[in-house]
Amino acid sequence: MEMEEKEKDNETTRPSNARLEVCDQRVKIKKWHAIAQWRWDTGNNDPEDDGEGDVCGICRVPFEGCCPSCKMPGDDCPLIWGECTHVFHMHCLLQWIGTASSKQQCPMDRRPWVTAERKVD
Amino acid sequence: MSVSTRRLQKELTDIKRDGTPVGIELLSAEDFATWYLSVEVLGNTVYEGEKFALKFRFDNQYPISAPAVQFVVDDHYTAPVHPHVYSNGHICASILGSEWSPVLSVVSVCVTIQSMLASCKKKERPPDNDRYVSHAPENPKKTRWDFHDDK
Ligand SMILES: [Zn+2]
Ligand SMILES: [Zn+2]
Ligand SMILES: [Zn+2]
Numbered sequence: 001m002e003m004e005e006k007e008k009d010n011e012t013t014r015p016s017n018a019r020l021e022v023c024d025q026r027v028k029i030k031k032w033h034a035i036a037q038w039r040w041d042t043g044n045n046d047p048e049d050d051g052e053g054d055v056c057g058i059c060r061v062p063f064e065g066c067c068p069s070c071k072m073p074g075d076d077c078p079l080i081w082g083e084c085t086h087v088f089h090m091h092c093l094l095q096w097i098g099t100a101s102s103k104q105q106c107p108m109d110r111r112p113w114v115t116a117e118r119k120v121d
Numbered sequence: 122m123s124v125s126t127r128r129l130q131k132e133l134t135d136i137k138r139d140g141t142p143v144g145i146e147l148l149s150a151e152d153f154a155t156w157y158l159s160v161e162v163l164g165n166t167v168y169e170g171e172k173f174a175l176k177f178r179f180d181n182q183y184p185i186s187a188p189a190v191q192f193v194v195d196d197h198y199t200a201p202v203h204p205h206v207y208s209n210g211h212i213c214a215s216i217l218g219s220e221w222s223p224v225l226s227v228v229s230v231c232v233t234i235q236s237m238l239a240s241c242k243k244k245e246r247p248p249d250n251d252r253y254v255s256h257a258p259e260n261p262k263k264t265r266w267d268f269h270d271d272k
Contacts, residue, residue, distance in 0.1 A: 057183060057224035059124065060131040068124040095185050096223050107222040 012036035058107060082106050083114040088121045125183035126153040132226050145231045147150045151256065154179060158194065158231050162238045175234065176210075177227055178260070184217035189262040190230055202244040209254045211261040213247065218266045 055062050066077035069088035080090040086108045096102045097113060106113045128149075136147055141158070148157040156177040161226055162168040163271065174193035179185055190199040192210035202207050205213040247253070259263060 033265065059128055060125075068122075068127045092223075099185060101186075101219065101221060103219075105222075107224045110220075 014055050025104045054087075055094055057086075058088055058096060061089070063087070063089070069095070081116040084109055085116075085117045123153075123181040125181045126177050128184055129153045129156075129179065129222055132228070134186075134263070136228065138175065141228060142232055142235075144235055148174060156227060158227065158236050160231055160238070162235060164239070166239050167244050168238055169200055171200075171201065173201050173203055173238075175231060177230075184223040184225065187262065188219055188230070189260050190217050190234075191261050201238055202246060203238060203241050203249055204243075207247060207250050207257065209252050209257055211253070211264065213266050215266075217261070240247055244248075 027043070056067065059068050061067060063079060066072075069091050070077045078090045079087055080093050081087045084106050086106050093113075095108075096107055097104055102113075105111060106112050130153070133150055141147060144161040144163045148159050149157040156179075157174055158177070159172055159174050161172045174197075176191055176193050178189040190246045191212060192206060194200050194208070194210045200210040202210055206257070207213075212234065214234065214237060216222075216230065
């Protein structure tokens with residue numbers, strides 16, 4: 001959400017109205033990409049999955065919901081991807097990475113955690 | 122409600138809905154601080170016919186911090202005779218210490234311990250059992266384990 005706002009602001013400083021329109025459209029499409037991507041990347045298409053969708057392996061709360069440290073449902077609770085492709089609530093992962101016993105490793109595969117750059121383009 | 126309580130509530134719901142793996146049973150989960158589960162090793166193993174109980178204690182950082190897990194030693198249960206299990210019930214298993222991961226759960230710990238028992242060929246106590254048991258802290262998490270590798 002925030003990103004979209006920022007981009008729009010950038011675009012409005014551009015001189016041409018026509019350009020602004022195009023850019024606005026691009027922004028919207030980008031956002032669609034982002035949503036589609038994270039639903040695929042978590043990639044658990046198990047039909048047995050009783051409609052609960054994908055859950056964060058740390059707190060077991062679906063990604064659609066916020067993590068247990070976020071008290072209010074409306075709180076901004078972003079997801080974070082590792083280069084290993086594993087995904088968690090950012091709050092849950094940071095809590096883990098913040099402990100000495102994590103050795104900064106991904107909880108799923110114990111490889112060193114490297115946050116993936118999510119290119120929206 | 123603490124983070125650990127919410128996680129344990131989900132685990133309990135899953136156990137009640139999907140059951141537990143063969144040989145593992147939930148004995149009691151009366152609160153979100155202490156749970157008991159029984160473990161049997163099925164098939165042809167050195168523990169044939171024996172049933173053990175595991176006690177789990179959770180702090181409010183669970184699952185970021187590992188649960189304290191030990192075998193119950195009381196009038197009904199004993200600790201299995203195993204090279205990584207002390208006679209006071211404490212277990213030397215890396216997943217309960219340095220290899221703990223917050224994606225593990227009560228059931229996955231039970232399964233790991235069950236397979237640790239299943240692969241045992243010879244019933245014997247750890248070589249330092251007596252020394253350890255006479256000095257061991259009440260909570261096994263307070264022990265600084267030096268994990269022997271299972272080869
Ligand atoms: Zn989470
Ligand atoms: Zn959160
Ligand atoms: Zn990973």
